[in-house]
Amino acid sequence: MRLSKFSAVRLFAFVAMLTPGLWLILKFIQQDLGANPVEFLTHQTGKWTLIFLLTGLAISPLKNILGWKSPMKLRRMVGLYAFFYACLHLTIYWVFDQSLSFTYVWDDIRKRPYITIGFSAWLLLIPLAITSANYFRKRMGKNWIRLHKLAYLTALLGLIHYVWLIRADYAETFIYAAVLFLLLGYRLIGSPKLEFKIRRSQA
Template sequence: MPFTSWRFATFFLLLSPCVWLVYGFFSNNLGANPVETLTHQTGKWAFICLLLSLAITPARQLTGVKKLMLLRRMVGLYAFFYATLHFLVYWVFDQSLSVAYLWEDISDRPYITLGFLGWLFLLPLAITSTQNWRKRLGKRWLTLHKLAYAVGLLALFHYIWLIRADYREVVPYALALCALLGYRLFRWLKTPQRAA
């Protein structure tokens, strides 16, 4: 299959959860608490897309398939897309679009604080994801986009703090994030500058 086809397939595959949620919402097929389902599913897919975007660089380094990097921006933007949907569902349905209620919740509930910080950190990454911004920022672009690591940790602790009971659901996400960050730490420690 040509790589262009892989890009189209990835685009529609990552869009499909959103299509399913929209259809389920308007057909009353999201269970007894559709808002809770929307909130949980958009947050879950934001985390999945973030982990996939973090996995692309190691996959390219381990396989030597450089074209994988052409998927990274799209997958990262999907992480921002689902994180924004997650935030909007919470703000519209739980906070009635009130800035005052939103700020009070962010201030009083730590897991909301972590989630909101994660979304704020994703915002400049989405804005500067284009080639034009990469050229304008130069080496600072790479430094800025390492915020994705912090977003992963914020998302993980947001998730853990939210469920407070049965943590089995979060274990695969935690293991995946630890593996991806651990791989990067290992490579950083193995660079000649570190070894010297």
């Protein structure tokens, strides 16, 4: 059975976004994670969470500015991959850093601000992931749009957490910050203007 063109694109995107996780599993099996394996895994899963969050947020502006409609069909997958890597990030921290202890995790959340921020970002991702299905979008209507604007806050919290986590080599995080603030600027300034122009053209 032959795949349609878009199904092939969707399959390629699925495999491409899974590749960082498979790469980490391979390095784990080969025991090639450097001098501090837990730190390496934590940083990498955190980085890919942030990358997919920013990618998901960039899809709508790219559609509005450049007319790229096809990526919109992949936006839910991108968002779910962000949640997947966030869960992987949290699991690695819980299993290897905190020895499966909920007590240790709770103490960290209360006492270490960057853990508090990171955990808050993960909590915000949960309702976004649950309501990503078309069923919820149809049932919730405009409330769905309001809820999913939390993705911007999640990305901001995730960026702060990641910068605080790595504590070195800020050149890469500067790129993530620049992308996020461009997207926030578009949301606050560019998007309302574009919507106003569209309404006027349709009047």
